[in-house]
Amino acid sequence: MDAKHDVLVVGAGCAGMRAAIAAHDAGADVAMISKLHPTRSHSGAAEGGINAALGNTGEDNPEIHAFDTVKGSDYLGDQDSIEIFTREAPNDIYQLEHWGAIFTRNAEGKLAQRPFGAAGSPRTVFAADITGHVLIQVLYEQVVKRDIKVYEEYFAWRLVENDGRCQGVISWDLLNGGLKVVGGKTVILATGGAGRLYRATTNAYACTGDGMAMALRLGLPLKDMEFMQFHPTTMYPSGILITEGCRGEGGVLRNANGERFMVRYAPTAKDLASRDVVSRSEQTEIDEGRGINGSVLLDLTHLGAEKILDRLPGSRELAMVYAGVDPIFEPIPVRPGAHYHMGGVETDSDGLTELTGLYAAGEVACVSVHGANRLGGNSLMETITFGRRAGTAAAEWALSNTTIEVPDAVERDAERDLKELLGRTSGERPWKIRDELGASMLENFGVFREEGKMAHQIEIIDGLRDRYPGVYVEDKGNVFNSDLTQAIELGYMLDLAATMLQAGIARKESRGAHSRPHDYPTRDDERFLKHSISRWVNGGPELSYKEVRMTRWEPEERKY
Amino acid sequence: MRVGMKIWRYSAETGDRALKEYEIEAPEEATLLDCLDIVKDREDGTLAYRKSCRMMICGSCGMRMDGAAVLACKVRMYDVAQAGHVPVISAMGNLPIVKDLVVDMEPFWNKFKAMKPWLQPGYEEPPEGKEYVIPQERMNVIHKEALCINCGCCVSECNAMESSPEFRGPQALAKGMRFVGDPRDGSKVERLEDYSDEHGIWECTRCYFCNERCPKGVDPRDAIAKLGAEAVKEGIDRDMGAKHAKWFIKSAETTGWLRETELVPKTQGIISSIKEMKFAMGLAVKGKVPPPFPPHVAENVDEARELHKLVHEQGKLGYEGIVQGEHALAKLDHGLEGEGPPATELELEAKPTEGTS
Numbered sequence: 076m077d078a079k080h081d082v083l084v085v086g087a088g089c090a091g092m093r094a095a096i097a098a099h100d101a102g103a104d105v106a107m108i109s110k111l112h113p114t115r116s117h118s119g120a121a122e123g124g125i126n127a128a129l130g131n132t133g134e135d136n137p138e139i140h141a142f143d144t145v146k147g148s149d150y151l152g153d154q155d156s157i158e159i160f161t162r163e164a165p166n167d168i169y170q171l172e173h174w175g176a177i178f179t180r181n182a183e184g185k186l187a188q189r190p191f192g193a194a195g196s197p198r199t200v201f202a203a204d205i206t207g208h209v210l211i212q213v214l215y216e217q218v219v220k221r222d223i224k225v226y227e228e229y230f231a232w233r234l235v236e237n238d239g240r241c242q243g244v245i246s247w248d249l250l251n252g253g254l255k256v257v258g259g260k261t262v263i264l265a266t267g268g269a270g271r272l273y274r275a276t277t278n279a280y281a282c283t284g285d286g287m288a289m290a291l292r293l294g295l296p297l298k299d300m301e302f303m304q305f306h307p308t309t310m311y312p313s314g315i316l317i318t319e320g321c322r323g324e325g326g327v328l329r330n331a332n333g334e335r336f337m338v339r340y341a342p343t344a345k346d347l348a349s350r351d352v353v354s355r356s357e358q359t360e361i362d363e364g365r366g367i368n369g370s371v372l373l374d375l376t377h378l379g380a381e382k383i384l385d386r387l388p389g390s391r392e393l394a395m396v397y398a399g400v401d402p403i404f405e406p407i408p409v410r411p412g413a414h415y416h417m418g419g420v421e422t423d424s425d426g427l428t429e430l431t432g433l434y435a436a437g438e439v440a441c442v443s444v445h446g447a448n449r450l451g452g453n454s455l456m457e458t459i460t461f462g463r464r465a466g467t468a469a470a471e472w473a474l475s476n477t478t479i480e481v482p483d484a485v486e487r488d489a490e491r492d493l494k495e496l497l498g499r500t501s502g503e504r505p506w507k508i509r510d511e512l513g514a515s516m517l518e519n520f521g522v523f524r525e526e527g528k529m530a531h532q533i534e535i536i537d538g539l540r541d542r543y544p545g546v547y548v549e550d551k552g553n554v555f556n557s558d559l560t561q562a563i564e565l566g567y568m569l570d571l572a573a574t575m576l577q578a579g580i581a582r583k584e585s586r587g588a589h590s591r592p593h594d595y596p597t598r599d600d601e602r603f604l605k606h607s608i609s610r611w612v613n614g615g616p617e618l619s620y621k622e623v624r625m626t627r628w629e630p631e632e633r634k635y
Numbered sequence: 636m637r638v639g640m641k642i643w644r645y646s647a648e649t650g651d652r653a654l655k656e657y658e659i660e661a662p663e664e665a666t667l668l669d670c671l672d673i674v675k676d677r678e679d680g681t682l683a684y685r686k687s688c689r690m691m692i693c694g695s696c697g698m699r700m701d702g703a704a705v706l707a708c709k710v711r712m713y714d715v716a717q718a719g720h721v722p723v724i725s726a727m728g729n730l731p732i733v734k735d736l737v738v739d740m741e742p743f744w745n746k747f748k749a750m751k752p753w754l755q756p757g758y759e760e761p762p763e764g765k766e767y768v769i770p771q772e773r774m775n776v777i778h779k780e781a782l783c784i785n786c787g788c789c790v791s792e793c794n795a796m797e798s799s800p801e802f803r804g805p806q807a808l809a810k811g812m813r814f815v816g817d818p819r820d821g822s823k824v825e826r827l828e829d830y831s832d833e834h835g836i837w838e839c840t841r842c843y844f845c846n847e848r849c850p851k852g853v854d855p856r857d858a859i860a861k862l863g864a865e866a867v868k869e870g871i872d873r874d875m876g877a878k879h880a881k882w883f884i885k886s887a888e889t890t891g892w893l894r895e896t897e898l899v900p901k902t903q904g905i906i907s908s909i910k911e912m913k914f915a916m917g918l919a920v921k922g923k924v925p926p927p928f929p930p931h932v933a934e935n936v937d938e939a940r941e942l943h944k945l946v947h948e949q950g951k952l953g954y955e956g957i958v959q960g961e962h963a964l965a966k967l968d969h970g971l972e973g974e975g976p977p978a979t980e981l982e983l984e985a986k987p988t989e990g991t992s
Contacts, residue, residue, distance in 0.1 A: 112740065114785050115685075115693040125638055166764065173761035175754030175819060177781045180771040187771075204780075208692055220753040250733060279688040315690045384969055393690060396709060397664075506676035549680025552645055556732045558680040622636065 076243070076256045076481050078172040080106040080224070081473040082466070083259025084245055085231045085286060088116030089207070089458035090437025090465075091265030092214035094426075097466030098223050098263075103473050103570060105466075106224040108231055108246055108257060110560065111282060113215050117267055117279040118437075119460060121207025122318035122389060124199035125459070126452035131181060132188040135196035137161040142171035144453060145628045147193045147349050147467070148446025149587035150604065152298065154626040156424045156442045167459045168200055173262050176213040178202050179386075189323040189386075189450045193349035193635060197323075197624075199452040204318050204389040207455060229255060230560045233489055234262065234433065235481050236288050241433035243481050245489045247560060252553020255487055256481055260473035261432045263465050265458075266291065268438040272575075273413035273521075273566050276314035277309050286439040288567035290420045291574065297400060297609045298441040300571070301579035302417035304449055304586045305522050309351035309412030311370040313397045316392050316414070317407055319451040322346045324386050326375040328404065330355065330365040348635035351448040351588045354411035358522040361410065367418055372406035379403075404479075411522050415454060415479035417445040417588065418575075419607065426465025432472065436465040444608065446623075447587020497559065502547030505562045508539050510571060512565075520579060525593045529580040536572050542571055574609035574616040582616055583606060600630050636664055638670050638712050639721035642682070647731050655679075656721065661712065667724070668707035669695055671736075686737035691850060694784035697791065698736045699725045706850040710714025727791035729800070742800075743787055746807040750830070754814065757821015767819050776958050780858050782851045789845035791856045800942035801834045803846035807853030808836065811901035812858035815865060816954060817828035827866045836862045837876025857961065868953035878902045888943040895924055 080097040084091045087109035098105045101563045107113070115250055128140040140161040143151055146438065153509040172178060181187040191199040202209040218225070228248040235256070236242070243258035266286030270278025277570070291297055308317040322328075327346050330336045340356035348356075357371050365371075375383060380403045383391055387402075394400050419441035426442075437458040444457050503521035512535075519532035543566055550558035584599035586593050603622040638782055639658045645651070659673045666922055671820040675682045685695040689708045696707040701722045702808050730738035761767060789805035796802045803811075814820045830836050836859055845855040869878055882901040886894045900913070908915075918924045925931055933939065948954055 111687055111693070111695070115687050115695050117688060117693070119784075120688045120690060121690045169761075169764060169766055173754075173756070173819075174765045175814075175817065176768075177774060177777065177817075180774060181768060184768040184770045186766050205782070208784065212781070216753040219748050250739075279693065280686045312662075313689075380969060389692075396691070396711070504676065504680065538813070550683075552646070552648060552681065552734075555683040555737045555875075557683060558675070 076258050076479070078106070079243070079258035079479045081354035082259050082469045083108065083244060083261070084263045084265055084466075084633065085441070086116070086265035086267060086437070087111070087113035087211050087225060088118035088265060088437065089100055089214060089455060090118075090266055090462035091116075092211075092218050092468030093228040093261070093459050093462030094221050094263045094265055094314055094434075094436055094469070096214065096217050096221065097463040098470035098473075099223055101467050101470035102472070104468035105470075106226060106257065106259075108226045108229045110230045110249065112227050113218065113225060115281075116211060116213055117282055118455070119208045119211035120277075120279060120316065121210070121455050122204045122316060123191065123320035123323065124201030124206045124404075124452045125210070125455035126163060126191065126194070126198050126450070127168040127200060127456060128196070129168065129186060129188060129200065129512060130163050130196070130358040131185045132197040133275075135198055137164070140164070140198060142192060142388045142628060143195050144444065144450055145446075146631075146633055147448055147450040148443075149448055149598065150351050150600070150607070150628070150630040150633060151443070151446030151586060151623060153387045153446075153624040154445050154628060157444050160208075160425050160444050160457065163460050164456050167456070167463065170215060171210065171459065174213050174217055176202070177209050182283075189320060190347060190634065191323050191452050192319055192353070193344065194345045194452070199320070199323065201320060203385070204320050204387050209596065211457060212461075221311075226255070226257065230563070231266070231285060231289065232563060233483050234293050235487075236293055237429065237480055237482055237485070240431045242479050245486065247493075249555055249557070249560065252556065254486070254493060255396055256486055258477055258481055260479055261434060261469040263426065263469050264435040264439050265437045265462065266432070266439045267570050269568060270413045270416070270417040270570055271564075272512065272516050272572055273303070274510070274517045275314040275410070276413040277306055277314060278413065283564035284416070284433065284567050284571045287419055287566065288570050290428065290433070290435070291570060291609070291611045293430065293610060296421045297418060297574055298342050298606050299418035299443060299447070299578070299619070300416075300574045300609050301607060302447050303520075303575070304350060304415040304417060304588050305349055305354040305411035307357055307411055307412070308373050308407075308409040308449055308451055310398050310409055311368060311408040314412045315393055315397050317373060317393065317409060318387070319350070321373060321387055321390055322376055324382060325378050326373055326465060328353070328373045328409075329374050330364060331367045331371075331441055332359045334365075334367070336360050344635035349448055351590070352635055353588055354522050356370055357409075357411055366410075367408065368512065370410040373409045374404075374406040375402040376404060376406065380433035394482065415448055415449055417441070417443070417447065418607075422465075424461075424464065425468035426461055427468060432464040436462045447589060485607035496562065497548055497551055499545075499547050503542060504549070505546045505565045508542055508546065508569075509565050511535070512539055512568060516572060520576060524579060524589065524591050526580065532575045533580065535575060536569065539575065540569050550621070570611070577618050578617045598617040604630060636661055636665075636713065636716045638665065638675070638716045640670060641721055641723045642674070642735070643723070643725040643727070644682070644735050647733055654723070661716075663713055665712050666708050667700060667705070667710040667712055670712055670725075671707060678732040683734040689822070692784060694786035697727050697786040699727060699791065704728070704791040704848045706766075706786055706788065709850050714759050727787055727969050729790050729793060729796045738787070740787065743790055743806070747785065747810060749803065750807050750811045751822075751826070752810050752814065754817065754820050755822040756819060759821075768819055770778075773818055775962070776954065777813050777816040778988040779853050779866075779961070780816065781810055783813075783853045784851055786850065788850055789847050789853075792843045792848045794844060795838055795840045799834065799838060800839045803830070803835055803847045805839075805859065808839070808862060809853055809858040812861050812966050815862060824869055824871075825864075827862065827869055827871050828861055831866050831871050831877065836866060837874040845931050857957065864957060865953040875902050884943075887939055887971065890930055891936035891939040892931055894930065895929070896927040
């Protein structure tokens, strides 16, 4: 073992850093492992904001926030967790502000709040359109203040299970090469999502579902893996995100005829309906021939230069660089793109997984606050509130237990597997498999799903998984071998794709982000008001179901 | 489109260094980062560079193209390729190279950490269960500094760091300004004392390369200027750089001109200037220094004095004056002059913040 700590956090985005800070403040010796420097994490790309019922702009309270979230989840969210979430969110926001987060202010000098999709009140606290960046900076500042150890550019490869507990992580040291074993009395996964499964995605190259796949291989349950959120406004052709805040500030979607089509699909909420609803509406417009180059238009031209420069300067810059349009004068071409995984490693509301000593928080986890569809602004809040809860819980457990042991056999197995992977002298380069996976997932498991296409996609994934053991890593060196880590990431993604398709084809209904307009167009609470649970058994996914935890809200028809 | 690139390859393990040329087929919208990905996938899997968000926010992909620091994800290659130009791609400057385009960022982060980059509440305790109440225009002061993504492009280009590697550098100092300008921070004076050390604020040579090459518009040199102005305002002027700057102001206020003969004693002190006497006399004989007496007073010196008085009256000493100027220029940049009140008044007026739909 190269080092050990009370609490070891894997991933250093918003959830990971918030967990590490909480664990440190609870008295534990904490370290973080991350394949990127903390400020490079994809949380930093979040734009629009973070939801908490502060009531600074309109009447609001945690109960309304909870109801909006339950309804947004299409009743698949676990209501006890959602109530904890919305109750604790406001104080977590104040904590961030006290640490120095540079949020935008309202006329009274309090935190401004903007309207977001499917929210009953303007509830989204924000920093212009770089909210994630501001949060990443303030959390990293607090990490530096506490002098928390960060194993930077360590690529986490395997979780160590010993004696029925998770006791550490085996990583590849990118800068220096070699496997490093870091022990932890408790381990917190905060590795983010897996948007890179899709060709059109808002997600960074780093978002390859590492934590979910490591937990899956350890035999842990993943929950609701079929629910991938498609964000309605990702730019054509790059897939880069344009924030929902654009519509929050008054932007509207138009089709090729210039028609504000959301009026037809969601007469009340219009452009600010829930994300699944807006994405489906866009896709319908495009499929029925009212798109332009497979896109629709996000029109901000009526907002005026001053508002765009004050509130949406980052989005303007993104549009200018990547789409070649200045939104002050021209609409931005947008289409739905893979954005957020509602599913993930199953945890309780303290982030604890099925395995003693292993916790998860943020997008890698499924608490589940988001159910079948996440509301914009709820994911940053989830990383903070559940990051903190997981950090505190993991520290408490670690401080009341003492031993860490990583059996030699585990290290030897890892060494052997690595040697085998690097030892291949020929084979297929991973990018072909990666590109085929990304294109086929978008084609067959995108905004709309149907039986035949999903069955076909299962065959495709089986084929890709057959090819994967032959992939060839060209770089044999020790220093910054990203060729090696990218090959390992591809393996993670293939396993996750298999669980997603199995859960998707079995869910014979339409709920939230899982939409089957041709064969099962409606929600079926009788058969499917339940979580999908995926486990890895004998080299493949195995599906079962689990009850949704309900407290106060009975399922109703969902209209916006 | 066909894209050609020459990439400086480097292996720390063997010490080998070589300029290798690649030619690839890329989509028209491809960025430099996209092109590197194509090289790595299809031509040479051993090519090393950092990347993540590919949308100008994570700060991973700082590198040099034709000798100038860029974010690889921000550079569209279409025009370069159309012109038939084959750019040279290399690692950032002022940081040790690890492999190919990957540099060791540890010195960079050590300087960041040395700024004590976290809010230190002090003047007023944070309110329990509520936020601090601060007008937006007060927070606008550090708007640009808050945009920094720590990519290192400014450090790569910093001329002062090239000759003095100990210099804190543009990104660390910009981070420092982010706290000095934050009304919630209670350690402004301690910070300014700290940042005025030997390798701090006054070691910057004002070449403006950092402003020029920052991909996010942080303008680190302006942040350093703000720190300097604020330090002088707070009376922290033991560094020669501060004394130098103070004399410029004094000289402009009194005679409307810079009086070079007095600059040396005011900056370096009497003893040091006596040592320079021989050199100065030589300059004077050659007519390179105007005689100190009688003092040369500018024709419109009253205007200079009026300006000086105005700045004092408005309380725009320290960083506030610079910020006001920046905001006025930004408005002009966006073609907003003539719309609404002039920039100075916009500064003072709280902006509307209610979300509308």
